[in-house]
Amino acid sequence: MPHPKRKISKSRRDKRRTHYKATAPSLGGCPNCGEMKLTHRACPSCGYYGGRSMFIPKS
Amino acid sequence: MRHNVKGRKLGRTSSHRKATMQALTTSLLKHKRIKTTLAKAKELRTFAEKLITKAKKGDLHSQRQVMDYLKDKDVVKELFSEIVERIGDRPGGYTRVVKLGQRFGDAAHMALVELVDYNEIATAKEEKQKEERDAKAKEKEEKEKAEQVEEAPVAEIPPETEKK
Numbered sequence: 143m144p145h146p147k148r149k150i151s152k153s154r155r156d157k158r159r160t161h162y163k164a165t166a167p168s169l170g171g172c173p174n175c176g177e178m179k180l181t182h183r184a185c186p187s188c189g190y191y192g193g194r195s196m197f198i199p200k201s
Numbered sequence: 202m203r204h205n206v207k208g209r210k211l212g213r214t215s216s217h218r219k220a221t222m223q224a225l226t227t228s229l230l231k232h233k234r235i236k237t238t239l240a241k242a243k244e245l246r247t248f249a250e251k252l253i254t255k256a257k258k259g260d261l262h263s264q265r266q267v268m269d270y271l272k273d274k275d276v277v278k279e280l281f282s283e284i285v286e287r288i289g290d291r292p293g294g295y296t297r298v299v300k301l302g303q304r305f306g307d308a309a310h311m312a313l314v315e316l317v318d319y320n321e322i323a324t325a326k327e328e329k330q331k332e333e334r335d336a337k338a339k340e341k342e343e344k345e346k347a348e349q350v351e352e353a354p355v356a357e358i359p360p361e362t363e364k365k
Contacts, residue, residue, distance in 0.1 A: 183300040184313070191299045194320055196313055197236075198327045 209244050222248045223270055225314075229296070230276050230284065234315035234323040242298045242312040249314075253288065253295050256280050287318045 172179045174190035184191035189199050211218055221241070226249045228235050237245070252270060255263045264281060271277050288295055294317065301311040315323055 180302055183302050186302060195324045196299050196315075197234075198324070198331050200331075 208247075209240055211240060211244065223272065225249075226252060227271050227273050227276050229314055229316065230271070230280050231273070232323075233319035234313060234327075236301070236311060236313050238304075239298075239300060239310040239312040242314045245314055246296050246298065250293060250295050253280070253284070254293065256285050257288070259285065284316065288316075289318075291317070 168181045169178050170181050171177070172185040172188060172190065173193070174185060175188040177185060177187040179185045179187070184196045187199060189195055189197040211221065213221060222245065225235065225237065225241060225245045229245065229249055252267055255267055259281060264277065267277055267280065268274075271280075297315050297317050297320070299313045299315075301313060303309065304311050
């Protein structure tokens with residue numbers, strides 16, 4: 143069976159990994175209460191999504 | 202290739218999966234709005250909506266077919282009378298899934314599933330529950346306060362414990 147001839151050096155390994163990046167979550171203002179919230183999710187502070195109350199927040 | 206592969210296994214055997222779906226549907230029809238993981242919520246849509254469509258027919262045979270899935274007689278009764286009446290002419294799409302973000306503990310994506318025509322009713326119910334909860338908490342707090350006042354002069358607690 144074929145095998146790698148050389149061990150991949152730290153440098154080559156790390157160069158490959160330069161493209162592994164974390165992306166920032168997409169945030170937007172809640173149209174109901176103005177707090178920042180994740181897009182496409184109900185607002186955790188007021189419980190609204192799409193102009194509709196989905197749940198009543200605890201506090 | 203995953204061509205023509207429908208549905209999710211949810212990490213369960215087929216019987217376990219069936220039981221999960223039956224339980225979730227029963228809860229949804231009973232409470233009109235439930236919170237679950239996103240995968241289960243999405244899977245629940247097809248399962249629950251098929252039963253509701255069946256219930257719209259309203260005859261004895263369809264009732265028996267629904268009874269095969271839902272083991273709670275009261276829920277089936279409600280489905281065939283109140284829920285079907287409320288849904289009316291809606292051609293499918295009786296449920297709504299709204300994402301909620303991730304849960305602490307296992308970071309699972311959570312979602313709310315609700316019957317579309319029950320949005321306002323479910324919200325009003327939740328509001329009432331919250332008010333009751335708040336009132337109870339307040340009552341408890343006041344009671345504790347009163348107890349503390351009673352205890353203080355009798356036991357002559359040093360200032361350190363009094364703070365508590």
